[in-house]
Structure formats: structure tokens, C-alpha cells
Amino acid sequence: MREAASRREPDAIAWPPTWPRVLDAEFGSPSAGEYRATPEDFQVAEVLDFVPEGEGEHLWLHIEKRDLTTAMAVRDLARLCEVSPRDVGYSGMKDRVAVTRQWLSVQLPGREAPTGLHDALAERGIRVLAEARHPRKLKRGVHRANRFRLRLTGAALEDPELEARWARLGEEGVANYFGPQRFGPDGRNLLRARSLLARGWRKRDDRDGMLLSAARSFLFNELLAERVHEGSWNRLLAGEVAILDGTASQFSVEAPDAELDGRAARLDLHPSGILWGVGESVAKEAALDLEHRLPDRYPALCAGLEHAEVRLARRSLRLRLGEPSLTRDENALWLAFSLPRGAFATAVLRELIAHPTL
Known part of the structure; x- marks a missing residue:
């Protein structure tokens, strides 16, 4: 040693x-x-290989957030549900300056979500796309991939x-x-x-x-x-x-x-x-x-x-780039591809453009 x-x-x-x-x-x-x-220029969707079972003490929310880190969304959900941030689960951390979709879970044994939860989250820039119950907390690193549109x-x-x-x-x-x-x-x-x-x-x-x-x-x-x-x-x-x-x-x-x-x-x-x-x-x-x-x-x-x-x-x-595509409009170029969890879209971009942050 x-x-x-x-x-x-x-x-x-x-x-x-x-x-x-x-x-x-x-x-x-x-x-x-x-x-x-702008956040809309960097779009990310988390890809899971499974779906919630439909019952259990954890409420899973499929959310879309804009200009927020995952940690910010976790804190907001915990505060609105009156639980500790430790009771909120997520699989991957997502960038702030982006529009991202991912699942969060919150432990609510024996009780329903607070009235008006969706509206309160929307005021923070978090839109709930779907929800379902599941027996277990969402754990770190269980998503298979991320799908990008840049x-x-x-x-x-x-x-x-x-x-x-x-x-x-x-x-x-x-x-x-x-x-x-x-x-x-x-x-x-x-x-x-x-x-x-x-x-x-x-x-x-x-x-x-x-x-x-x-x-x-x-x-x-x-x-x-x-x-x-x-x-x-x-x-x-x-x-x-x-x-x-x-x-x-x-x-x-x-x-x-x-x-x-x-x-x-x-x-x-x-x-x-x-x-x-x-x-x-x-x-x-x-x-x-x-x-x-x-x-x-x-x-x-x-x-x-x-x-x-x-x-x-x-x-x-x-x-390996999953399902890569490139399209152009009048003033921009759009890239779409998927990467396995833990990989960075910026590793792809630095091969294509010169930018101070790459």
C-alpha cells in the first residue's frame, strides 16, 4: 500500500x-x-427497465423539471410531503440548465399525497407526468440509460x-x-x-x-x-x-x-x-x-x-451512441442519442464543437 x-x-x-x-x-x-x-436546448429523459407495481408505501412520481437540479426537486418534494429528504428516492442526478424527465419516489406509509401536490410542484417548475405506488424506494443507479435531445x-x-x-x-x-x-x-x-x-x-x-x-x-x-x-x-x-x-x-x-x-x-x-x-x-x-x-x-x-x-x-x-440522429432547422442542429447511465453527453459534444466549458 x-x-x-x-x-x-x-x-x-x-x-x-x-x-x-x-x-x-x-x-x-x-x-x-x-x-x-436555454434549458430547452438540453433535454434529457431517464430510461428505466421497469415500472412501479401499483401498490406499496412509496409514491413514485414521473416528473419533468426545468432549470432545477435533482437535489432541488428532492428538497421541494420532501418539504411539500412533510418528510425528510432521506425519504425521497431518485436514480440519477440531472443537470440544472436543462429540461429533464425522471422518476422520484417519496415514502408515504398509510397516507395519501398532500392535496394540491401537483399544483404546488408546478409552481416550482416541476410537472408531474404520471404517478404510481411501489413497495420500495427508488434507488440510485437503477436506470438503464438517458436519452438526450440537444x-x-x-x-x-x-x-x-x-x-x-x-x-x-x-x-x-x-x-x-x-x-x-x-x-x-x-x-x-x-x-x-x-x-x-x-x-x-x-x-x-x-x-x-x-x-x-x-x-x-x-x-x-x-x-x-x-x-x-x-x-x-x-x-x-x-x-x-x-x-x-x-x-x-x-x-x-x-x-x-x-x-x-x-x-x-x-x-x-x-x-x-x-x-x-x-x-x-x-x-x-x-x-x-x-x-x-x-x-x-x-x-x-x-x-x-x-x-x-x-x-x-x-x-x-x-x-456506444444509442439510436443517434441529426436534424437541422433554419438556425440550429438537433442531436438525439442515448447513453448508458453514468455517461456524459458533454463527452459527445466536445468531439463536435469547441466551447469554453468542454
Whole structure:
């Protein structure tokens, strides 16, 4: 185990990062564009693989919210139902500057929802689309995917190769970077995480784990950037841990062969990268050598995460776009696609447009 983060100098982190785009090598840097001038320009719908059973002590609400974070909606629902926010469940966190659809649950054993709940939520910008009872609370991370519909404007729309870029992403996938929102404005969440891990993480300083997540996400993006630089982000290396597309299933690859390379080319499976934490990586050989560069470059972050007893995990280095489409109107371009939970639409957009937040 590496020496404790408190005995190390905090790692130097340059912000903003210069994580490489995949398509720049072929098409050059993208032109400037805008993607979120209004909430209506960024539409997200959460996709569940199941529906509420129709009875139980939890009331599930399918909502559409505008210009509100999920945390804001949770607090509003808890206040109106006179319960603790802990009694409100949700699967995924959604952006604020957007129009988003998702399910929330609220525990109301033996009682009905307050009279006028729908109208009161509507006054806060939350529209109830459907409701049903269910025996259990909605848990984090149970949705299968998110469906996006995004409006782009700006000089990038005049780029004659924009549609070729989009087609290439549909054919070859997208580098699965964590989006800038994970790190906070100007990377402040990451800088706070670096300071906290250097002196020793305590839950009371990071109750929801946001700072731990920022640190792990940064290290993953650094590893992915290295794989993009060397051209291996979308192919299997010796000792790779492959992840089956659309699932959490993983298996080790001692040496890629023609069959596995073909499945990777068809986006049936993807190489993976480490989410740093306690435990031994099952990667070997070339894939493990790349992972071992992280504690050499960021010893305080890696040791701090281990000291916080975060469990090692893995994440796909590549995303498949689900049902991608592109349409144009007079002044804008609309993209539609789905991504698995935990993936960021901004990872897609940064391959198509140049924007200060991407």
C-alpha cells in the first residue's frame, strides 16, 4: 500500500485539463459552438427497465423539471410531503440548465399525497407526468440509460465536416470521459478533493462523496487521455479487462485475437480503465503498466483514495451512441442519442464543437 497522502505533497494539477479529442487527428479541432443557451436546448429523459407495481408505501412520481437540479426537486418534494429528504428516492442526478424527465419516489406509509401536490410542484417548475405506488424506494443507479435531445448553434454548424464527425462517433464510439460538471466550475471540486485527501478524507467533510468522486473521475480521465494519445482507447491490449456493451459484465483478455478484435470493432465490447481505490487490479501486462503510471504522477490522490477506503472499480473507456440522429432547422442542429447511465453527453459534444466549458 502506498504511503499515506498526508505524508506527501499535494499533487500538482493544471486546470483546465488538455484531455485530447479522438477526432482531432483526422478532422482537426472543431469550430466554436453553443449547446445550452436555454434549458430547452438540453433535454434529457431517464430510461428505466421497469415500472412501479401499483401498490406499496412509496409514491413514485414521473416528473419533468426545468432549470432545477435533482437535489432541488428532492428538497421541494420532501418539504411539500412533510418528510425528510432521506425519504425521497431518485436514480440519477440531472443537470440544472436543462429540461429533464425522471422518476422520484417519496415514502408515504398509510397516507395519501398532500392535496394540491401537483399544483404546488408546478409552481416550482416541476410537472408531474404520471404517478404510481411501489413497495420500495427508488434507488440510485437503477436506470438503464438517458436519452438526450440537444440543440447546437454557432459557427460549428457551418463546418462541412460536422456531419462526418457525427457519423464517425456513431460508427466507432465516443471516448468515455467524465464531463466537466463532475469537477465543478474551474475545477474547484477537484482542487478541494486534492486538499481534503492530502490531509485525510473524513465523511463529515464530504458527506455525499462528491469530492471522492471528483478525484476518481480525474484519474480515470487522465488514464483515458493516455490511451487516446497512444491510440488504444478503442482496442484491446494484452492483459485488458473488457466490458460487454450495455452491461456490467467484465472479463480478462490475456492476449487479443481476431475474434475479440472484431467484437471490439463492432462495439460489442470495450476496453476499460480503473476507478482508483482499495483492491488489486485484475489488469495485466500492457494494460496494467498504463494504470501504474497514475500513482507515479498523482501519489497523493491515489493514496488518499485508498486511505478513504474507496473500493477499486472499472469503467468502460468507450461509449456506444444509442439510436443517434441529426436534424437541422433554419438556425440550429438537433442531436438525439442515448447513453448508458453514468455517461456524459458533454463527452459527445466536445468531439463536435469547441466551447469554453468542454
